[in-house]
Amino acid sequence: MKKILMAATLAAGAFFALNSAAAEKVRIGYWSSGVSLGYGTVLEEKDFLAKHGIQAEFIHFPDVNAPIKALASGSIDLAFGAPLAGVFSSAAEGVPIKIFAATQPADVQFVVPQGSPITSLDQLKDKKVGTSPAGSSVAVIATTLLQENHHIKPADFQLIGGNESRLAQFLVQKQVDAAALRSLTIEQLDELKVISLGSFADEWKRLTHSDAVPYIGVGAVRSELIDQHPEVVAKVIGALRDTLAWGASHPQDVSKLLQQKANLPARDANIYASRWNSMNQLTFEPTDIATLKRQHDVFVASGTVQGNVPDSLYDDAAYKLANTSH
Template sequence: MRRIIALILALALFTVMFVGCTQKPIQEESKSEAKMNEEEKTDEPKEMEPVALKVSSPGGPLAVSLVKMFKEKPSLGENVEVSYEAVKSPDVMAAQIIKGEADFAVIPTNLVAKLHNKGVPYKLAASTVWGVLYVASSEEIEGWESLKGKEIYTIGRGLTPDILLRYLLTKNGLDPEKDVTIKYLAGPQELSGFMITGKASIAVVPEPMLSAVLMKNKDVKVVLDVQEEWEKITGNSSYPQSSLIVKNELIENHPEIVEKFLTKYEESIAWVNENPAEAGKYVEELEIGLKAVLAQKAIPGSNLKYVDASEARDAIEEFLKVLVDFSAESIGGELPKDELYFQR
């Protein structure tokens, strides 16, 4: 009997020891599997944090170049939300950029240089508006020599239209201070009003105001295409009047978003050129400041063309050199440094 009891106790002790020994590796294996599962989870791609972006542009041809994007709001990626704004005042536009409120902006190229020289952290990604200026007249004008002794109206002393007028007069043998009288008006609206009513007979008029003048005053004709005259003097097909800038922070943190935007913007410009009537409807629907018929007529003369910064750089520098020679302040005192240009 004692032997039986001893045998039972021995078997019980053996069972306890066996169970204890087998449980430990199982627990360790479970912990190991859990650790591996946790590591696998960390390797899974994380969902991108929401990104809110703002695209800004003044009205007119600059906003027209973006109108397809304004209207259709193409996706720039998951969790990327984009707002678009056509800003009426150039001062408000500049203030937005200085404060870093715009992630993408299309602005005059000389303003790009001026802001860069002030240390505003944006890069020039592309030039997109290649000249919108024309000399229009209700008088018979044949070439620059015919302007001698005439009054020529333009907007703002020291602004791009004024500088280009003076440059081309000089290159064509006329002294802007002696051979002509340049009259300055406050803005494109006042200038177009003067031409429509006949208060001015010769003026440097930008699109889309030019189309408005031609529609309302049949006596006015385009007598000189400033873009063609620029090409005759410089050899460059035109001058990059306006360009796209991108905030440095966005380039550094989200290069994939920047690339998508540039692709969509290039597509937008191509679409506008190919579909001026539909683009005009978009402009009026979005209340960018132009009626559909006027926008449609102005698009061909707005010279919209997407050119990456690396390809446009020579033309940009040629343009800025002319501006700095006539008015250094117009670009902030000096030509911008290499770091201004975005390499796509």
């Protein structure tokens, strides 16, 4: 009997050891464009995840909404810059995902080409407006702000979707009248001169009467992983923090990495490195959760997002664990 119990104990120990080892392997997905491209490149090329005991498999997606679909299908475990609007919609449909951090503030501006007759956002009715693809956080926030602050309903303008470089091209070719572009992209523009009609931050403050800045990207994870292994997500959070700190203190190295691995021109890479802290962050304090909940309420009220989400969507267990072990 003792031998049987010992064998059973050893078998159970081996089982849990295997499960623990398997949990350390994390499939991380991100959109290979915009802000995510630069941060993802640094995260992938440096060894911060390995130092925290995470064996990462990176999966790149050409579509901004693809990481959400991959989380829903179980193709990836975690996304560090998932589009917030897509997370809300998926959670409302019952997809088992959770938010574990706020990662990308909405550093976005409405712009028109220099010389455009359009001088205010009120004039965008019946116009073509370029944003990130439909369903993205940028598209949802832009639509919400135009409707709520300027009485321009979704049916009153034509949304033209595309990645940042494509939208800049649309402006040059006059295929759109205005566009919602990240401040990073605006600074990177060379030949095209644009005029800002307003920022997401200022428009959001006008709408909500608060100083909170909305988020376009969040850290999203399969519910099963964070429920069963919050310590694994905490390790990822630690690595994400290390990546942020390293990028902030090594702008020249960030630029070199983006030129070598992401094929960015030197000028664009330098600009990205200089705006590192304004585009990337890792936080999930009560004020951040309150802002995310407010965003959901505003999106639902404006009709740009459908359905309610449970409070359990905002899971700070791994964040708190990371703070304890940091």
